[in-house]
Amino acid sequence: MKDRALIPLLSAIALAAIIAACLIGSTPMSPGRLLAALTGAGGAGDAIVLWEIRLPRAIAAFVVGAALGLCGAALQGLLRNPLAEPGVLGVSACASLGATLALFYGAAALSPITVPVAAISGALAATALLAIAAIHTSSVVTLILIGFGLSSFAGALMALLLNLAPNPFTLSDLISWTLGSVASRSFDDILLAAPFMIVGLVFIVLSRRALSALSLGEEAAHGLGVDLPRARGFVILGTGLITGAAVSIAGAIGFIGIMAPHLVRPLVGYDPARVLAPSAILGGVILVLADIGVRLIPAPAELRLGVVAALIGAPAFVWIAIGRGRTHG
Amino acid sequence: MAEIKLDNVCVEAGGARLLHNASASFRPGELIALIGPNGAGKTTLLKCALALMAPSAGTVTLNGRAIADFSPIERARLVSYLPQSRPLAWPVRVRDVVALGRYAYGASTTKLKGEDATAVTEVMRDxxxxxxxxxxxxxxSGGELARVHCARAFAAKAPLLIADEPVASLDPSHQFQIMALIRAYVDNGGGAVVVLHDIALAARFADRLIWMKDGEINANGAPDETLTAARMKQIFAVSAMVAKDQNGWSLTVTGRSA
Incomplete structure (x- = not known):
């Protein structure tokens, strides 16, 4: 079967992309020096470049991309809508808002973990609201509308904060958070986010059969024995935790959650359960490659990863959407 | 054995009476056709039987226990459901759709083995x-898709099947094919409740007809007892000629009755 080979193939590509990200940079490192730095046999400079700068950055890009790819696939399965992603339900926006609030009030200076915790809190607040709504409404449209309202409200508050920013320094901080980046991320940033991502992953893995069943519509899924409120709650909680953690690492990065599942879907027979894992890996690969691009493109100031992701993602998405429109009438 | 019993079930929504004092029971060994005009309450009745809708009065039990008390998995193992609208969100592969019928047994589309694989293979063949x-x-095609949905519903191997308009928008040959499949399911020990709009088809395949109008059950009995021109006029407000010969029932609607 094609889909059996897909995960190993994508994993190999992911590994290659991460290695490439370690080799490429302002001072290219030869594979020999990379190996030496990995095993601790190389020079101190190389070790610092690898362990403190390039590897954490590549891993951060992969983890964030994987998180967004997985959440996009899960939400699309739940809402049976190929345009769903954490952004649609307002989770990314609320996470960014949390982070922005922490920056605005200077809480970020207190401790390095304040901003990540604030981002995760924002995402959890949004998911809690969505989870409560999901228990009380059976309508997916209502859920999307609530997400849209959340997203708009968080966006408005963000704009207000930017508007009131006391000095240009804070403003540039806020902007860099909104545009998204994995530059100068450390393993600590990733480790802080990891527990939330793992718990979220468990919720999503537990819902994967329900996501397949939901292909037939909610009524048929009920008939099949799917506990709909539970499935909705799990997916929303899972994506909330993972998205909040991803935003805490890299800020808001769009389109990965839409792009990766779209590319994977035809390769796995469109089954929402089978889409999950490859979407995550492909999302990671896309973001690692995009981040290599960010570092290679000559620009007066380093481009933001979120900007580059959108520059690749948006046209790709439009192209995919047009193809889909043609086959689905 | 599984038996669904509806006892004086009433459903009201927004001041409208969708179902009033409906009592019926569904059990294996019987193919029941639920017939009546649009808006008669047929789908509402089925939704109550499946705990998709809570009655405002009356009780619905499965094997003597309130249907709402069943976990979704427990219920799904006893009652299989083929809803009226069957939107496929993704162009999933045929075998995967049929495999979803095994959901209540913990089967996953990604790994299908043992009894689940056997059940899927069997219904795919049937x-x-x-x-x-x-x-x-x-x-x-529409006919192929209808067979896929039927196979999905059969794959659960549940003792009861509830199918809401399984032959809607199918050509006569495919209507017969689907009804024959449901008939075979009942002859093999299952029980089925099927909403149908083709009365002649219902009379040909069903053991019992439940006639509904304006949220009430008007008659409940074998075609021989309940299918008459007078009933057609009363329920559907049409004048019809009803006849039965060695080829089965035939029914000609000659116009709307005054």
Missing amino acids: CDLNHLADRRTDTL
């Missing part, structure tokens, strides 16, 4: 789907 197993559902 519903003549083997040659379509790897096809995307959006490449199927």
Whole structure:
């Protein structure tokens, strides 16, 4: 079967992309020096470049991309809508808002973990609201509308904060958070986010059969024995935790959650359960490659990863959407 | 054995009376056709039987226990459901759709083994789907798709099947094919409740007809007892000629009755 080979193939590509990200940079490192730095046999400079700068950055890009790819696939399965992603339900926006609030009030200076915790809190607040709504409404449209309202409200508050920013320094901080980046991320940033991502992953893995069943519509899924409120709650909680953690690492990065599942879907027979894992890996690969691009493109100031992701993602998405429109009438 | 019993079930929504004092029971060994005009309450009745809707009065039990008390999995193992609208969100492969019928047994589309694999293989064969197993559902004809949905519902091997308009928008030959599949399911020990709009088809295949109008059950009995021109006029407000010969029932609607 094609889909059996897909995960190993994508994993190999992911590994290659991460290695490439370690080799490429302002001072290219030869594979020999990379190996030496990995095993601790190389020079101190190389070790610092690898362990403190390039590897954490590549891993951060992969983890964030994987998180967004997985959440996009899960939400699309739940809402049976190929345009769903954490952004649609307002989770990314609320996470960014949390982070922005922490920056605005200077809480970020207190401790390095304040901003990540604030981002995760924002995402959890949004998911809690969505989870409560999901228990009380059976309508997916209502859920999307609530997400849209959340997203708009968080966006408005963000704009207000930017508007009131006391000095240009804070403003540039806020902007860099909104545009998204994995530059100068450390393993600590990733480790802080990891527990939330793992718990979220468990919720999503537990819902994967329900996501397949939901292909037939909610009524048929009920008939099949799917506990709909539970499935909705799990997916929303899972994506909330993972998205909040991803935003805490890299800020808001769009389109990965839409792009990766779209590319994977035809390769796995469109089954929402089978889409999950490859979407995550492909999302990671896309973001690692995009981040290599960010570092290679000559620009007066380093481009933001979120900007580059959108520059690749948006046209790709439009192209995919047009193809889909043609086959689905 | 599984028996669904509806006892004086009433459903009201927004001041409208969708179902009033409906009592009926569904059990294996019987193919029941639920007939009546649009808006008669047929789908509402089925939704109550499946705990998709809570009655405002009356009780619905499955094997003597309130249907709402069953976990979704427990219920799904006893009652299989083929809803009226069957939107496929993704063009999933035929075999994967049928495999979803095993959901209540913990089967996953990604790994299908043991009894689940056997059940899926069996219903795929019975519903003549083997040659379509790897096809995307959006490449199927209406008749093929109807067979896929039926196979999915049969795959649960539940003692009861509730099917809401399983033959809607099918040509006569495919209508017969689907009804024959449901008939075979009942003859093999299952029980089925099927909403049908083709009265002659219902009379030909069903053991019992439940006639509904304006949220009430008007008559409940074998075609021989309940299918009459007078009933057609009363329920559907049409004048009709009803006849039965060695080829089965025939029914001609000659116009709307005054």
